[in-house]
Amino acid sequence: MLETVIHTENLTKQFGDFTAVDAITFDVYKGEIFGFLGANGAGKTTAMRILCGLLSPTSGEAKVAGFDVYKESEDIKKHIGYMSQKFSLYNNLTVKENIQFFGGIYGIERKRLKEKTNELIERLGLVHEADKLVGSLPLGWKQKISFSTAILHEPRIVFLDEPTGGVDPITRRQFWDMIYEASNRGITVFVTTHYMDEAEYCDRVSIMVDGAIAALNNPSDMKKDFGVKDMNDVFLELARGAKRGE
Amino acid sequence: MKIFLSFVRKEFQHLFRDRKSMLILLGLPVMMMLIFGFALSSEVKNSSVAILDYSKDEMTLRVIDRIDQSQYFTVTKNLNSESQIEEVFKKGEARLVVIFPQNFNDDLLHTNAAQVRLIGDASDPNTSNIVINYASAIIRDFQNEIFGLQKLPYEIKVETRMLYNPQLKSSYNFVPGVMTLILMLLGAMMTSVSIVKEKEMGTMEILLVSPMKPLMVVISKAIPYLVLCFVDLILILLMAVFVLDMPIAGSLPLLLAESLLFILTTLSLGLLISSIVDSQQVAMFISLVGFLMPALVFSGFMFPIENMPKPLQIVSNIVPTKWYYSIVSSIMVKGLGFGFIIKQTVILLGMTLVFLAAAIKKFKVRLA
């Protein structure tokens, strides 16, 4: 019934003696918004980088969009979009140039790319800013552009690494609207965050503690299981047992 | 004060954790000392010589053999005609061509005069000059040996003595130069780049909202480099004394004190750069073109300053490295006391104060 787009089994990553990701097993289904939560240093970003083909795993299995992370990482890259924690657009290119560049290297045909770019700029309401350097724009706008370029080539999955860090609540809300829209189009969204209110927006949430998955469920069931009112309390409940962190 | 110390500690950890940079910062002076000390020499050895011998008699063979035997030359080619000379030069196969005309031996024995012609590849003018001089000396020695020394009447003999550096060791010249260059690299370039980096990354603002005075934040970043400067300085001095056999003729405490002054000059220069620019690449560019290159050129360790055209000589006066170089070579090589370097010291001190004042003013304007 549900198509699995990400599948991991006992996926593990060690840096020397340190086990950053400890035998995690989970599935992500097509079209869902999958929240990947955890305290700083819990291993979220490491796990995500493995799935994107930026980091080799130490052991375990993982398939993304049907491709193996060990052998077929370059195939994975054709079917995913990625928005990193660090800012990922070129500050000294214009909005238009950034969109065209990233669209171009995903092999979108030139004519089509031009149409898509104009369409996107219009949709984002950036017609006047299209020829401005990205470096001169406010952070919230950059993040919206960043997200839009990450899904411009219609990937099957988009990975978002703390996409809303440092922006105001209104912009965050708008950003989530964009996420829903993408999800409605059938794009699977894999998002890490440490804003607990954002966790409520997800279809399903996994919470990582010390490199392992401590809980995985939809937000309402998860709250019920722990007998608390909101995700923040779930998180605190789980994080209390953590050994890593500050 | 306690906060300040914890800042300094953080900067130390930052610097020392970057193993790759540490490796280079410590390896660079060692590498330069070794290359300058053991690899480079303006002396000419094993130069390749091509011979064009129209006589091929007993005497020319003996001369050729004598040239080949010397440590300065290796005979690599025998030519058959004048037209080949161009070719060996163009291919870079010989630095010198020695031409013997026909009947060399006969002429020499019967008319008491024979000619030999030396042609140097003066695309490297100094080497060509030296090579021709050496070859002439070898031929003359050969002649004196075979036919006896010709003593001339009314002879003025010249006795030459080389002061301070009787063996003409080049280390006396480059060790102060290496010191100047490394301190400039660390003090001005690395310091400015590391401060500008924080600006670029936006972390500077976080530091600035801390209860520390902005200037203190900046100074705490400079302290680890000051320490590193001293470490490199000691490293260079140890290598000079124990590896290159170059004694420190003057007073060590004086040398260290003057070096400390110069380190402060470079650090204040680094602070000044970092107060003006906002991007690492620009900071590097300014330090590289504005300070390191002049440090190489104007410290007089590669090129004698006296030779430069007048405008450049004047420019060289505003380059701090020139004065430090002069101080170091006075103390280390000539063994002079403080009395001889008062002028240089005052100039460096003045420069330091000006740089520092400008930097503080700039920082205040920026942060206010």
Next chain:
Amino acid sequence: MNNLLFLLQKEFKQIFRDPAILRLIFLMPIIQLILIPLAADYEIKQIDISVVDHDHSSYSRRLTNKLVASGYFQLAEYNNSYQKSMETVGEGDTDIILTIPQNFEKDLIKESAAKVHIAADAVNGVRAGLGTAYAGQIIAEFNREVREEWVQFPRMNPLPLIEITSANWYNPHFSYYLFMVPGILAILVTMVGAFLTALNIVAEKEVGTIEQLNVTPIKKYQFILGKLIPFWVLGLVSITLGMLVAWVIFGIIPVGSYFTVYVFSAVYLLGVLGIGLLVSTFAETQQQATLFAFFFMMVFILLGGLYTPVESMPEWAQWLTKVNPPTYFIKVIRAVYIKGSNFSDLLPEFYAMIAFAFGFNFLAVRNYRKRSA
């Protein structure tokens, strides 16, 4: 292929928007080419000489005048105390002290032999060596004059004498500019190629945009070509600028063909870019990249034969120069510029450069990882 075009488009746009890079490209050749050759003039012109004259004879004065008239020396002191002259050496005002002993003139005429004494500040060995050599030559000339005034030489040599004549080809006036300018051109290309590429890639690492590229399906070779081609073009632009400066300021143009200069530059640049790329795979931050690049530049320049001939280095160092790409390029550029060597004269160097181009790029490609371990 399409991907590559997009990468190239992006790189060129960024380069033309970056004032720092543009400044580097335009200013570096100009500053370096003007400053260094002017500074690196080893011709010794103004040697400060102190004459300590204990003789005060007409000969001692004649000798002093002759030294000053030669143009190599200027008289810093003329006194009769060696001690006093030594002090001026300490202050850096005197390079050479010539001491003319008492009875110099009398000894020369009566005893047919006299002595003078030269002491040189040898902190700078080269300067001291050349200075004393010049002084020696002028004294010898003076000696000949004196001798000719007293003796009539017979027409034939009393003993066999080998007469040595010499010529300096390609640069008969010993112009140091002619020697240095082409050498600096070679260094310039090296700096632009290695330094800029390394810094550029590491900057992408530091800002994080490289990660964004690494999650895209672009191929390794596309990324690398996308970086190499723009900087290859920049390198050729900078040597063109450099040649222009050499011509305008120093009036130096290659005796050989421009074609040869460009062919060699094009191939050499590939190797140098490979070095830059390799550095960028090691360095994490721009600070590190600068340090690495500075380190290599020092080794390159020092071992490249820019100042001192390669043959006079010890064996181990000569071995190092063989794997030092600039050694070849400095030699080539000088040969084409000064001697007019043509392509076939420089075939061995050409092969070496091809080998470097392949070698360094192979290493760089092997070291560049889209995915970390």
